[in-house]
Amino acid sequence: MxxxxxxxxxxxxxxxxxxxxxxxxxxxxxxxxxxxxxxxxxxxxxxxxxxxxxxxxxxxxxxxxxxxxxxxxxxxxxxxxxxxxxxxxxxxxxxxxxxxxxxxxxxxxxxxxxxxxxxxxxxxxxxxxxxxxxxxxxxxxxxxxxxxxxxxxxxxxxxxxxxxxxxxxxxxxxxxxxxxxxxxxxxxxxxxxxxxxxxxxxxxxxxxxxxxxxxxxxxxxxxxxxxxxxxxxxxxxxxxxxxxxxxxxxxxxxxxxxxxxxxxxxxxxxxxxxVTAASALRTVRGTLAQLAEIEAPDAWLRVFVREQPRAGLREEIQELLPRALEIRIDPEMLATPGSGARIAQRSGRSPRELFADYLDSRGHSDEGVRELFDELFEEVEH
The missing domain is CATH 3.60.21.10 (Metallo-dependent phosphatases)
Structure with missing residues (x-):
């Protein structure tokens, strides 16, 4: 049988x-x-x-x-x-x-x-x-x-x-x-x-x-x-x-x-x-310049981008690769706090200050992200 x-x-x-x-x-x-x-x-x-x-x-x-x-x-x-x-x-x-x-x-x-x-x-x-x-x-x-x-x-x-x-x-x-x-x-x-x-x-x-x-x-x-x-x-x-x-x-x-x-x-x-009917799943890595040169495959994509985090980065990648479903910063690009990194004290400090400390500890200098946080905090607070 x-x-x-x-x-x-x-x-x-x-x-x-x-x-x-x-x-x-x-x-x-x-x-x-x-x-x-x-x-x-x-x-x-x-x-x-x-x-x-x-x-x-x-x-x-x-x-x-x-x-x-x-x-x-x-x-x-x-x-x-x-x-x-x-x-x-x-x-x-x-x-x-x-x-x-x-x-x-x-x-x-x-x-x-x-x-x-x-x-x-x-x-x-x-x-x-x-x-x-x-x-x-x-x-x-x-x-x-x-x-x-x-x-x-x-x-x-x-x-x-x-x-x-x-x-x-x-x-x-x-x-x-x-x-x-x-x-x-x-x-x-x-x-x-x-x-x-x-x-x-x-x-x-x-x-x-x-x-x-x-x-x-x-x-x-x-x-x-x-x-x-x-x-x-x-x-x-x-x-x-x-x-x-x-x-x-x-x-x-x-x-x-x-x-x-x-x-x-x-x-x-x-x-x-x-059985080959479904779209393939693929992972790609690179800087924005490298991703721009990829001939977008007929597949759903997971992207590890080798750039520092910043506001609007996801949108830029999705414009380059419309089938990108998951976008992450490559772990190698995330700064590791050094032994001398300042540890934020919560007592008496505002959420804006604590968030700024977090961004500094991650090596994240994009002012746009701080401004977005301020807008969201303002909405929640009021």
């Missing part, structure tokens, strides 16, 4: 105030085109369909239309919730999804059998998929209690909890003539972050070893980390990565989807198919 594995769409993402809606339409159209060309038997969307737990109607419409279009290619479609998704809200869409022939699992349900999905391809290949949405550490123990684990087991680490949940979901991986699959939205120890993930949900208590996955799984389709990569484990374990770079930390990633050919008796053959 053939599987198309994708994840971390983050529909609704706004980058430094810039909507990515048109890019998301193009990216998802590209994913659908790949599905039409490759004719997979199963499409797995491994979480973070949305960028926020309260998606707009436009974002919801785009996601539901994309899932419907993927289903119309003839593939079975299974999508799970990620840490950015609202699990209960996704589950509220299940009646629509079931009517459309789509399997949607937003959050962990009381009945573990709901997370075990069986199917058969058009050629008669049988498969079973254990589908585990993102499980917050706060709810891990509650989920285990749902599955009637002991109090001692509930006192183990998050990794142990997740391993036991997966063991329960995959205990039926025993038939030799069936393809056994897992999808989960989770951080695996040793995998490389893409650069734009939410740190609180990718480190420390949320990381699990690859050994939580059963050795008899034919393929594990992961979401959560935005860089496409294979993870060392007891079976084939892989992140598909995001099909577009969602933040400047991901500018070196190659957006793609993963295609997997596998059978009950043959090992998974894996390949990446690039």
């Amino acid at each position: 053939k599987i198309l594995h994708t994840s971390d769409w983050h529909v609704g993402k706004v980058l430094k105030g810039q909507s990515r809606a048109e890019e998301h339409k193009a990216v998802l159209a590209g994913v659908i085109d790949i599905a039409r060309a490759e004719q997979p038997d199963l499409v797995i969307v491994a979480g973070d369909l949305y960028d926020t737990a309260a998606p707009t109607s436009e974002a919801t419409r785009l996601v539901t239309r994309a899932l419907t279009a993927l289903r119309r290619t003839g593939a079975d479609v299974v999508a799970i919730g990620g840490n950015h998704d609202n699990g209960p809200a996704l589950d509220a869409l299940r009646p629509w999804a079931e009517a459309a022939g789509i399997t949607l699992r937003g959050g962990v349900r009381e009945n573990p059998d709901e997370h075990v999905i069986d199917g058969t391809t058009a050629d008669g290949e049988r498969w079973q998929l254990a589908a585990l949405p993102f499980l917050s550490q706060r709810y891990a123990i509650r989920a285990l209690e749902m599955y009637e684990l002991t109090a001692a087991e509930a006192n183990q680490t998050y990794a142990d909890h997740l391993g036991r949940v997966l063991a329960r979901l995959t205990e039926g991986f025993t038939e030799p003539d069936r393809v056994h699959l897992v999808t989960a939205h989770v951080t695996v120890t040793g995998a490389a972050a893409g650069g734009g993930e939410r740190d609180a949900h990718t480190v420390l208590g949320y990381a699990v070893p690859a050994t939580v996955f059963p050795a008899n799984a034919h393929y594990v389709a992961l979401g959560h980390l935005h860089r496409a990569q294979r993870v060392e484990g007891p079976c084939p374990v892989r992140y598909s990565g995001s099909p577009l770079a969602v933040d400047f930390g991901e500018q070196e990633n190659v957006p793609s989807v993963t295609l997997v050919d596998v059978s009950a008796t043959t090992a998974a053959r894996i390949r990446e198919v690039p």
